[in-house]
Amino acid sequence: xxxxxxxxxxxxxxxxxxxxxxxxxxxxxxxxxxxxxxxxxxxxxxxxxxxxxxxxxxxxxxxxxxxxxxxxxxxxxxxxxxxxxxxxxxxxxxxxxxxxxxxxxxxxxxxxxxxxxxxxxxxxxxxxxxxxxxxxxxxxxxxxxxxxxxxxxxxxxxxxxxxxxxxxxxxxxxxxxxxxxxxxxxxxxxxxxxxxxxxxxxxxxxxxxxxxxxxxxxxxxxxxxxxxxxxxxxxxxxxxxxxxxxxxxxxxxxxxxxxxxxxxxxxxxxxxxxxxxxxxxxxxxxxxxxxxxxxxxxxxxxxxxxxxxxxxxxxxxxxxxxxxxxxxxxxxxxxxxxxxxxxxxxxxxxxxxxxxxxxxxxxxxxxxxxxxxxxxxxxxxxxxxxxxxxxxxxxxxxxxxxxxxxxxxxxxxxxxxxxxxxxxxxxxxxxxxxxxxxxxxxxxxxxxxxxxxxxxxxxxxxxxxxxxxxxx
Amino acid sequence: xxxxxxxxxxxxxxxxxxxxxxxxxxxxxxxxxxxxxxxxxxxxxxxxxxxxxxxxxxxxxxxxxxxxxxxxxxxxxxxxxxxxxxxxxxxxxxxxxxxxxxxxxxxxxxxxxxxxxxxxxxxxxxxxxxxxxxxxxxxxxxxxxxxxxxxxxxxxxxxxxxxxxxxxxxxxxxxxxxxxxxxxxxxxxxxxxxxxxxxxxxxxxxxxxxxxxxxxxxxxxxxxxxxxxxxxxxxxxxxxxxxxxxxxxxxxxxxxxxxxxxxxxxxxxxxxxxxxx
Numbered sequence: 001x002x003x004x005x006x007x008x009x010x011x012x013x014x015x016x017x018x019x020x021x022x023x024x025x026x027x028x029x030x031x032x033x034x035x036x037x038x039x040x041x042x043x044x045x046x047x048x049x050x051x052x053x054x055x056x057x058x059x060x061x062x063x064x065x066x067x068x069x070x071x072x073x074x075x076x077x078x079x080x081x082x083x084x085x086x087x088x089x090x091x092x093x094x095x096x097x098x099x100x101x102x103x104x105x106x107x108x109x110x111x112x113x114x115x116x117x118x119x120x121x122x123x124x125x126x127x128x129x130x131x132x133x134x135x136x137x138x139x140x141x142x143x144x145x146x147x148x149x150x151x152x153x154x155x156x157x158x159x160x161x162x163x164x165x166x167x168x169x170x171x172x173x174x175x176x177x178x179x180x181x182x183x184x185x186x187x188x189x190x191x192x193x194x195x196x197x198x199x200x201x202x203x204x205x206x207x208x209x210x211x212x213x214x215x216x217x218x219x220x221x222x223x224x225x226x227x228x229x230x231x232x233x234x235x236x237x238x239x240x241x242x243x244x245x246x247x248x249x250x251x252x253x254x255x256x257x258x259x260x261x262x263x264x265x266x267x268x269x270x271x272x273x274x275x276x277x278x279x280x281x282x283x284x285x286x287x288x289x290x291x292x293x294x295x296x297x298x299x300x301x302x303x304x305x306x307x308x309x310x311x312x313x314x315x316x317x318x319x320x321x322x323x324x325x326x327x328x329x330x331x332x333x334x335x336x337x338x339x340x341x342x343x344x345x346x347x348x349x350x351x352x353x354x355x356x357x358x359x360x361x362x363x364x365x366x367x368x369x370x371x372x373x374x375x376x377x378x379x380x381x382x383x384x385x386x387x388x389x390x391x392x393x394x395x396x397x398x399x400x401x402x403x404x405x406x407x408x409x410x411x412x413x414x415x416x417x418x419x420x421x422x423x424x425x426x427x428x429x430x431x432x433x434x435x436x437x438x439x440x441x442x443x444x445x446x447x448x449x450x451x452x453x454x455x456x457x458x459x460x461x462x463x464x465x466x467x468x469x470x471x472x
Numbered sequence: 473x474x475x476x477x478x479x480x481x482x483x484x485x486x487x488x489x490x491x492x493x494x495x496x497x498x499x500x501x502x503x504x505x506x507x508x509x510x511x512x513x514x515x516x517x518x519x520x521x522x523x524x525x526x527x528x529x530x531x532x533x534x535x536x537x538x539x540x541x542x543x544x545x546x547x548x549x550x551x552x553x554x555x556x557x558x559x560x561x562x563x564x565x566x567x568x569x570x571x572x573x574x575x576x577x578x579x580x581x582x583x584x585x586x587x588x589x590x591x592x593x594x595x596x597x598x599x600x601x602x603x604x605x606x607x608x609x610x611x612x613x614x615x616x617x618x619x620x621x622x623x624x625x626x627x628x629x630x631x632x633x634x635x636x637x638x639x640x641x642x643x644x645x646x647x648x649x650x651x652x653x654x655x656x657x658x659x660x661x662x663x664x665x666x667x668x669x670x671x672x673x674x675x676x677x678x679x680x681x682x683x684x685x686x687x688x689x690x691x692x693x694x695x696x697x698x699x700x701x702x703x704x705x706x707x708x709x710x711x712x713x714x715x716x717x718x719x720x721x722x723x724x725x726x727x728x729x730x731x732x733x734x735x736x737x738x739x740x741x742x743x744x745x746x747x748x749x
Binding site for chain 1: 513514515516517518593596597600601604605609688689692693694696700703704706707710711
């Protein structure tokens with residue numbers, strides 16, 4: 001009995017000892033949280049100022065990431081910074097990233113993100129304010145021109161952290177690697193064979209859809225658009241057209257966000273969209289994501305694609321798809337009487353982990369891969385498209401590459417000035433837009449007597465979701 | 473007599489027809505996997521059975537960039553390591569649960585079983601933070617350790633049933649014959665539980681091999697397993713279904729080969745311990 005008691009005491013002491021040693025080992029002494037960046041802030045900029053460091057970067061599987069990975073050895077040679085990276089498909093990428101950021105371990109130092117994710121990450125303190133580096137002459141290569149980014153694109157990554165406030169002001173939370181605006185892509189061969197005019201208005205688009213029903217036999221259909229029950233359905237063609245009808249998602253009333261999805265403009269636009277789906281959409285539209293829409297367009301199953309610029313672009317190089325070389329682009333069709341083009345923005349960007357312990361090295365990486373030189377290479381040789389820098393887009397080499405895609409440059413030029421994020425920043429973005437997609441599906445399925453009824457119900461749901469958001 | 477024969481024949485024919493139909497239903501996804509592994513991206517969406525076969529997908533996955541092969545080797549290391557560690561710990565544990573009576577025995581056995589209850593995604597954040605702190609993140613041993621949540625409960629619970637089946641007198645007889653305890657264990661008990669050992673090890677290996685959430689979230693920079701690497705072929709530009717099919721076919725190979733080798737133990741092994749006389 002006595003023996004067992006002394007064993008218990010011994011084990012308890014041992015456990016306490018191990019735990020306290022572990023805690024001592026795990027806790028970071030004050031002062032060690034200082035970033036290497038602060039220590040390295042010396043006179044004058046130099047690419048090898050963080051030589052010997054190792055940084056970790058999390059990439060989403062994308063041509064932008066693959067192009068960067070090809071150039072990492074050159075980056076390491078020039079800066080002396082070793083880079084470890086992980087590459088994860090989008091389906092699982094944000095789960096992995098959110099868990100990593102949530103742990104605040106400083107790992108990864110850099111990560112790819114979209115602008116909408118920043119509305120969750122920045123208020124939580126996961127992302128570093130990049131202005132602190134941009135405003136420090138010792139940290140910026142003299143040839144790095146931040147004003148060269150299209151204003152609407154880089155502005156999409158600035159936000160003052162106040163729900164309801166439009167993007168474009170406040171700290172810069174990421175730098176753009178590339179972007180997507182939303183345009184109408186069409187199959188030139190089909191349009192030529194059927195002697196059809198390319199639509200410039202939504203009414204013309206609907207009329208062309210009528211003409212293109214089963215244009216190539218059973219299984220073919222006029223217009224590929226996304227329809228899956230998630231936020232991805234709302235942000236490309238739908239939100240672009242929504243803003244072109246003059247509709248907005250939220251307004252601020254008495255310090256609260258109030259959904260405007262049942263406004264007359266929103267309902268009129270959604271009625272048009274539902275008509276398009278019924279007349280021209282894929283038979284299994286409600287399961288369509290980026291992949292199905294793009295693949296059907298490339299395979300010649302769909303005659304048109306209303307989606308991100310690069311979705312069709314990736315189908316156009318020789319060997320990429322059945323209809324490669326036949327694809328062409330125009331600006332998004334507008335409602336009758338409208339001339340100003342708006343397009344919703346998606347930008348793959350790179351942000352820095354606020355908890356990173358290698359901020360100088362991370363900043364050098366970020367600067368290197370958002371520089372004009374690199375971005376030009378990424379278009380001409382790296383299979384990327386839609387550069388966020390004006391000088392890169394306007395360079396002759398890039399123009400030569402893009403000119404092989406009929407109408408791409410014209411559509412780009414017409415759309416870029418009006419390309420920005422058309423949504424109102426708020427932390428429940430993914431929930432509200434997923435509800436939006438679900439309502440759209442329900443309306444198409446005939447679960448509501450009218451579009452108005454569906455949108456009225458959606459407004460109520462969205463108001464409930466954002467009820468806890470305090471807007472100013 | 474004649475009528476009976478006719479009835480038997482009819483029974484046989486209908487039974488075989490059902491089996492054939494079920495076989496086609498069960499095997500078709502695999503056949504489809506093999507078919508699309510020979511299709512190019514351009515033929516993926518507009519052809520079904522008639523197309524120009526290509527070996528490009530195999531070339532890309534297996535030879536261009538060593539990533540997938542490396543992931544395959546990683547998978548063998550972590551899944552094999554996880555099963556070995558589980559055997560090392562699980563066999564004595566199962567024996568103890570079957571033979572000895574100690575305080576809170578059933579509670580402990582239930583706790584081990586409960587490792588399987590929690591969805592992986594729910595426990596991943598604390599695991600991630602602990603792994604980062606103690607340096608197990610993105611290491612072989614880290615994955616082998618966390619895979620114990622998958623493999624250990626299975627092994628212990630199956631083998632416990634086996635040990636309970638063997639009467640204590642067998643061990644006592646061997647003891648009387650002068651065998652030390654470890655010889656009794658190796659020479660008497662292990663051969664008797666072999667079918668269960670083989671079957672549960674194989675199942676544990678398959679579960680570990682197919683694990684996705686743990687290797688996705690607890691590794692990735694240095695170590696990548698096939699389940700995670702196979703997703704590489706879903707690019708943001710397009711889904712390379714042909715390459716994915718090759719990756720899936722290659723990933724399934726070890727499981728199929730192992731299952732064929734130990735087929736005779738498999739069904740017996742899993743059903744034997746289940747019914748007590």
